[in-house]
Amino acid sequence: MQLSAGQTTRASAFTGQRVGVHAVARPGAAKARRTMPAVEAKRVAVLGAAGGIGQPLSLLLKMNKCVTELALFDVAPLVKGVAADLSHCNTPVQVSAHVGDAELEACLKGCELVVIPAGVPRKPGMTRDDLFNINAGIVMNLVTACAKYCPNAILEIISNPVNSTVPIASEVLKAAGCYDPRKLLGVTTLDVVRANTFVAQAKGLDLKEVDVPVIGGHAGITILPLLSQTVPSVTFSDAERKALTSRIQDAGTEVVEAKAGAGSATLSMAYAAARMAESTLLGMQGEPNMFECAFVQSDVVPGSPFFASRVQLGPEGVAKVNGLGQLNEFEKAAMEAMLPELKAQIEKGIAFAKNPPKKE
Ligand SMILES: NC(=O)c1ccc[n+]([C@@H]2O[C@H](COP(=O)([O-])OP(=O)(O)OC[C@H]3O[C@@H](n4cnc5c(N)ncnc54)[C@H](O)[C@@H]3O)[C@@H](O)[C@H]2O)c1
Numbered sequence: 001m002q003l004s005a006g007q008t009t010r011a012s013a014f015t016g017q018r019v020g021v022h023a024v025a026r027p028g029a030a031k032a033r034r035t036m037p038a039v040e041a042k043r044v045a046v047l048g049a050a051g052g053i054g055q056p057l058s059l060l061l062k063m064n065k066c067v068t069e070l071a072l073f074d075v076a077p078l079v080k081g082v083a084a085d086l087s088h089c090n091t092p093v094q095v096s097a098h099v100g101d102a103e104l105e106a107c108l109k110g111c112e113l114v115v116i117p118a119g120v121p122r123k124p125g126m127t128r129d130d131l132f133n134i135n136a137g138i139v140m141n142l143v144t145a146c147a148k149y150c151p152n153a154i155l156e157i158i159s160n161p162v163n164s165t166v167p168i169a170s171e172v173l174k175a176a177g178c179y180d181p182r183k184l185l186g187v188t189t190l191d192v193v194r195a196n197t198f199v200a201q202a203k204g205l206d207l208k209e210v211d212v213p214v215i216g217g218h219a220g221i222t223i224l225p226l227l228s229q230t231v232p233s234v235t236f237s238d239a240e241r242k243a244l245t246s247r248i249q250d251a252g253t254e255v256v257e258a259k260a261g262a263g264s265a266t267l268s269m270a271y272a273a274a275r276m277a278e279s280t281l282l283g284m285q286g287e288p289n290m291f292e293c294a295f296v297q298s299d300v301v302p303g304s305p306f307f308a309s310r311v312q313l314g315p316e317g318v319a320k321v322n323g324l325g326q327l328n329e330f331e332k333a334a335m336e337a338m339l340p341e342l343k344a345q346i347e348k349g350i351a352f353a354k355n356p357p358k359k360e
């Protein structure tokens, strides 16, 4: 693969997929990776662990060498069975199960990373925003518990609508006095995973070598793949660019329709979240070249307090939010078109958190 100046790369420990590109050139990087720092104790929680994403994600985390303890939480008692099942895998990660709000403290105490896929998924005909009424309250409740029991943990939010649930989480953490923008990330890795797959297929490239940054948010036109910045460098006709962009934006709906009422993407999402968690954990361990796209507090785009772009992951979470680089005319127009929608979804989340509906 051709890397331009200033780029390096590393392969995921369990998938072989290239992660963490566009890093600063680092002579001897490959050697440094083979002598990575010894694994530190890392307790990771999955909230919503009995669900379609939660189960395969928990399996992938049980296989992750950066994890020492895996705390599984759900409102569904099935989580006990999931933990019992996983505990038979002969990897060293210690698994525990926690059911219902009364066990949130036991789950979250000591956690350094909390991944949240709790909530309802879409059915055909729904938008992600249609999930707001149920999932906003679920995320608010869980993040309130994180603020109380693991205020220094990094939180990675999968629950939709991500464009609103991440702002909700930020307001909850602010109200609790423990908001650190470096430690709150909306997981948009699936958009990158899809973009990489579709571009590799369309262009006959090696899947492991392709990296397409995806910016904006995680819903419809707010998902914007920067095809012009694809690594390795490739050219697209106008028709190819339009078709690929639409397919990446609508890929979630493609899965929702194929599952015909039985849920949305779970396996590819678990894969994407496991990649995000691995990059985060390696960044926490001091691995310097960990880069992922994520929906984070950002001043990259004026007027949008949260925005997905490539971030560098470090010991405290987000070490640096990268700029967008050079956009072509198609991408500039798509950016302009998405912004009103993205800002409205962010504001909706903030308004909900500032004035939540009264509990009956
Ligand atoms: N960010 C992304 O790219 C992305 C991708 C796919 C799905 N999603 C979203 O992830 C969420 C979960 O999807 P899924 O397919 O796993 O759904 P699912 O229904 O299969 O699983 C959700 C789990 O959450 C649990 N749950 C519900 N309320 C809870 C609470 N208060 N505390 C803890 N657990 C709770 C349920 O019991 C269930 O086990 C959905 O909102 C979906 O839209 C996001």
Ligand SMILES: O=C(O)C[C@H](O)C(=O)O
Binding pocket: 121, 122, 128, 160, 190, 218, 251, 252, 253, 255, 256, 264, 265
């Ligand atoms: O499409 C959905 O509702 C789930 C998720 O956001 C996805 O992109 O697959």
